[in-house]
Amino acid sequence: xxxxxxxxxxxxDDTPELTxxxxxxxxAWQGQLDALYILGDLFEYxxxxxxxxxxxRDTLAAMRAFADKTPLYVMHGNRDxxxxxxxxxxxxxxxxxxxxxxxxxxxxxxxxxGDALCTDDTAYQQFRAQSRSPAWQQAMLARPLxxxxxxxxxxxxxxxxxxxxxxxxxxxxxxxxxxxxLLDAHxxxxxxxxxxxxxxxxxxxxxxxxxxxWVIADWHDGQGGYLAIDGHxxxxxxxx
Numbered sequence: 001x002x003x004x005x006x007x008x009x010x011x012x013d014d015t016p017e018l019t020x021x022x023x024x025x026x027x028a029w030q031g032q033l034d035a036l037y038i039l040g041d042l043f044e045y046x047x048x049x050x051x052x053x054x055x056x057r058d059t060l061a062a063m064r065a066f067a068d069k070t071p072l073y074v075m076h077g078n079r080d081x082x083x084x085x086x087x088x089x090x091x092x093x094x095x096x097x098x099x100x101x102x103x104x105x106x107x108x109x110x111x112x113x114g115d116a117l118c119t120d121d122t123a124y125q126q127f128r129a130q131s132r133s134p135a136w137q138q139a140m141l142a143r144p145l146x147x148x149x150x151x152x153x154x155x156x157x158x159x160x161x162x163x164x165x166x167x168x169x170x171x172x173x174x175x176x177x178x179x180x181x182l183l184d185a186h187x188x189x190x191x192x193x194x195x196x197x198x199x200x201x202x203x204x205x206x207x208x209x210x211x212x213x214w215v216i217a218d219w220h221d222g223q224g225g226y227l228a229i230d231g232h233x234x235x236x237x238x239x240x
Contacts, residue, residue, distance in 0.1 A: 001032065001033055001034045001230070002033060002034060002228045002229060002230040003033065003034050003036075003037065003102075003104060003228070003230070004029065004033055004034045004036050004037070004226050004227070004228055004229075005036075005037045005039060005111070005192060005216055005226060005227040005228075005229070006037075006038055006039070006195065006216065006224065006225075006226045007038065007039040007040055007041065007077075007113070007193070007194025007217075008024075008037070008040065008041045008077070008194045008195065008216070008217075008218035008219060009022055009038075009041065009042050009043075009218075009219045009224065010041055010043070010044040010079065010218070010220075011042060011043050011044060011059065012043065012044035012045070012046075012055070012181040012223065013053070013055045015044070015178065015224040017221075018222065018224070019055070021219065021222060021224055022059070022062075022219075022224075023058075023059070023062050025201065025224075025239060026062050026063065026065075026066040027036060027062075027064070027066075027197075029070065030065070030066045030069050031069040031070055031072055032070070033070050033169075034070075034071070034074050035070065035071040035072070035073060036066070036070060036071070036073070036097075037073045037074075037075070037102075037111060038072075038073065038074045038075065038078075038093075038235045039075045039112070039113055039114075039192070039193065039216060040075045040078070040080070040098075040113030040115075040194055040195060040214060041077030041078065041079045041080060041081075041109055041113070041194065041195070042074060042076025042077070042080055042115070043079060043080045043181070044079055044156060045079050045080065045152040045153075045155070045156060046072075046079070046080035046081075046082050046083050046087070047052040047082065047145065047148035047149055047151075047152050048082055048084075048140075048145065048148060049072070049082075049083070049085070049086025049087050049090070049140050050086070050145060051083045053151075058099065060087070060090040060091045062229075063090075063091040063092060063093060063112050064090065064092040065090055067091065067092025067093060068092065068094070071094075072091070072092055072093040072094070073093060073094050073095075073096050073100075073101065074087075074091070074093040074094070074095055074096065075095070075096040075097075075098050075111065075112075075113055076086075076095070076098060076105075076113065077113045077115070077194075077197065078113065078115040078124075078128065078196065080129060081132065082140070083095065083135060090232065096111070096114050097117075098111075098113055098116065099111060099112040099182065099186070100112070101186065101189065102229075103141045104229045104230065104231070105230065105231035105232070107190065107229075107233065108187070108189035108190065109189050109190045109191075109192055109229065110182070110186050110189045110190070110191050110192065111192050111193070112182070112191070112192070112193040113192060113193060113194060113195050114174060114193030114194050114195030114196055114215070115128065115195045116128065116178070117174035117175065117178040117179055117182065117193065118171065118172060118173060118174055118175065118178075118195070118196070119171065119175045119177065119178045120173075120175055121171040122170060123223060124214070134209065149239075154173075155195065168196075168197065168198065172196065173196050173198060173221040173227075174193075174213075179191065179213060180204070180206060180224050181213060183204065183209075188209050188210075188211045189202070189211065190211055190212050190226060190234065191211065191212070191213040191214070192213075192214045192216065192234070193213075193214075193215060193216070194215065197218045198213055198215055199215050199216060199217035199218070199225060199236065200214075200215050200216075201213070201214050202214075202215075214227055214234060214236070216236075217236070217238075223238070223239065225237060225238045225239060226239065
């Protein structure tokens, strides 16, 4: 068996084809893996564990059924950073810190969502620091649920408008300096992340040190991909 890693599904009420793909994938993988890791942005946005929309209830129930037979781990992304213990109980998932070390078959990996590595985007990094503070999150979660949904939808519309205007820009990618600093801090394992929507494998070198950086494919237009790790190494795959 193997460990599978997915990221950046951006599930919402507006993406029924992606939700169907996710639920079908859970059913196909249930009991067939050593573990499933979801490295952020499972949802397009998450406004709090008290959100009881039918879409979320059905999705969390499917995750719970999966987790009953296969270990399930979820990392916060830049869209669903408000996932909390209520989500963990409802989904059966264990929430991971970012970054998270992993050892498989004697090989070392470091898992991350990847947004903290996009250090050229200073405006986002400022918001990231603010939105991860307990005080900011407490104030946000104290707002009425309907107001939180409105704020999230407005932020989503602004983000989509910016993407249509500029597409993928240099500041939305990781920086070499951030990647090297992270690898230095953790002893140069294989780095695995999502967030950038640029699926690829990169060789990272400095001096005599060398490792790989794997970027997980995002899900869109009814299609998705994943990384598989087993005792033989790591590889990228498309979902059928």
